[in-house]
Amino acid sequence: MPVTIRDVARTLNLSVTTVSRALAGHDDVAEATRQRVVETAREMGYVPSHAARQLRRQRTETIGLIFPTLGSRFSDPFFSEFMAGIGDEASRCNHDLLVSVAPPGEEEETTYKRWVNSRRVDGFVLVRMRVHDWRIQYLTEAQVPFVAFGRSRTSDSFPHIGVDGGYGMCALVEHLVTLGHHRIAFIGAPSALTLAQDRLNGYRRGLQAAELPFDPTLVIEENLTRTGGYRAALTLLQYTPRPSAIIGANDLTALGAIRAAQERQLTVGRDIAIAGFDGIEAGEHTHPPLTTVHQPVYEIGGMVSEMLIRRIQRDPLEQEQVLLKPTLVVRQSCGAAFQPLTKKEEGLLRKTHR
Amino acid sequence: MPVTIRDVARTLNLSVTTVSRALAGHDDVAEATRQRVVETAREMGYVPSHAARQLRRQRTETIGLIFPTLGSRFSDPFFSEFMAGIGDEASRCNHDLLVSVAPPGEEEETTYKRWVNSRRVDGFVLVRMRVHDWRIQYLTEAQVPFVAFGRSRTSDSFPHIGVDGGYGMCALVEHLVTLGHHRIAFIGAPSALTLAQDRLNGYRRGLQAAELPFDPTLVIEENLTRTGGYRAALTLLQYTPRPSAIIGANDLTALGAIRAAQERQLTVGRDIAIAGFDGIEAGEHTHPPLTTVHQPVYEIGGMVSEMLIRRIQRDPLEQEQVLLKPTLVVRQSCGAAFQPLTKKEEGLLRKTHR
């Protein structure tokens, strides 16, 4: 039913070859012919069959993205923004986005392998990197291009964009210390994730810099969800003396903590300081608005996408690894009125060589 | 590089035909042969080339989903849950999900047409239906299967799952009236969306049932985002007398309204009632938790996905149109302590013929 290249060729009394080359803009076809071909193709509504092209060129023009859902509800806005960033940039380069959701484990593995083996995608965007991440070795050996958002301990030499979570957390702790806090709790992420270690280390460095003791009971590991943050905060708020500040490993966690505090009749920003990491939109709309460490997720999605497409096309990357500095965003949940940031706190978005 | 069906055939000294049929489970191949083929294929790590299969069968086993992002930030959890529902069900049926994000308009149209013309997907899931929706006619004429989440005025005879937003809003108004409210404001959605009219009508019906007057100044049209809800609520809260309750066309809007109220030092649930529609997770974690009209978005995603795949495979649907009744979820943002619901309010999830 749909019009093929042969239909166009027949209509013009030309060979399919010529039509193909005219459309591809090769220079060995007469300008007049090219014009006619392009014109007619448009008129006839010809669009190349993706499948045929794929088979012939051995390229899918498709990027794979598998979201590691941790809970049954998949609603971290972090992911949607990231996806939008990848998708927009991919579109710009005429690539599409194949998406799947699978919790880390067998199903995830199956999906990666299926897409690799059936040559379903040209490459992958990896997200939520793990400390030991089988995907790195697997994709490297399978020679499938990938670019990750996040680092890993498995290897350091794969293309990725990282965000210096340690730096961000450290700056956040410093900020809290400046405001007079010295019992600062930390609700962490699953320790298998790189970002968990990263951010926890930053927290510890921050304490150290302020010569505050590290108290392990003030650290609770949770799962990066609102519910997790809520649960952990309930525990923390029972301590005596109560921590005067709680940092969530991400914003969702912090939002859960805010809820817990409010249920306990505490006024956030006065009775207790709460802060997060990510800079999701929801944090701007809590009461009071959430102090956080912001990483430009949409933009990072775009950069990762661009890097991946370059790799797929074998354009060399000018930088294989990028480390971004996140930005401290001071709002009212820590009690600070808006005030000039210290130089260190400013930490504007910057690319740095590693 | 990857192993093809010919490799398997050669290894076994069989023809590709036989291998193909053995793997497809046809019954005209000897059981012993089948066993050997299956075994060897597995050992060799053979996975059929998706492109080749696609070309041959003229089927992509792929579902298209284009998200209508309204703002630059794409973060309505409604969409992620919906996507997860579609994706999970699709996986179960061995289908993949091709995703794009494009605001309604030219870019959106281009994407739909590109995917249709290049036979990139077997069908579409449509979301955020418009009162006049070009997609319905276009896809119908192009003979591309689709299933929508939501109704439209363009036509009523396309396969879709609708949620009776009118019913939900009406129940919500009734509930508020029961609690003593009679100045109930409504922050609506862009009127081009079907759900906007639907929910607004329900609001009006609810007022009517309670013999309350309809006051147009109490209705503000916004864009379904937190920021929109915030903006509209700021306006509403300046009125004297102040509305005693605000309904948001969706939860995000309501969350924005909560923020506005809290900034004005109002205690939500006491000084003012606020409610939404959707039942996103964030609503469980506001302070106080948000009263809302819940629609099971994840499950609906699954149902839509299943319906679409049936259509693609030309299995007849037992029901082309489904209308679900949403559920009123009473929490504290309207001041109601938890209490038994009235019979009408119960409105449990039910499929109904239209």
Place this chain on the structure above:
DNA sequence: GTGAAAGCGCTAACAT
């Protein structure tokens, strides 16, 4: 029960 051959729609190497 198995194999040979055609063809899905396209691109590219090789003529002319």
Place this chain on the structure above:
DNA sequence: ATGTTAGCGCTTTCAC
């Protein structure tokens, strides 16, 4: 500057 031919990897007649 244009056409002929082969082939990407698979499924499916049709013959044996």
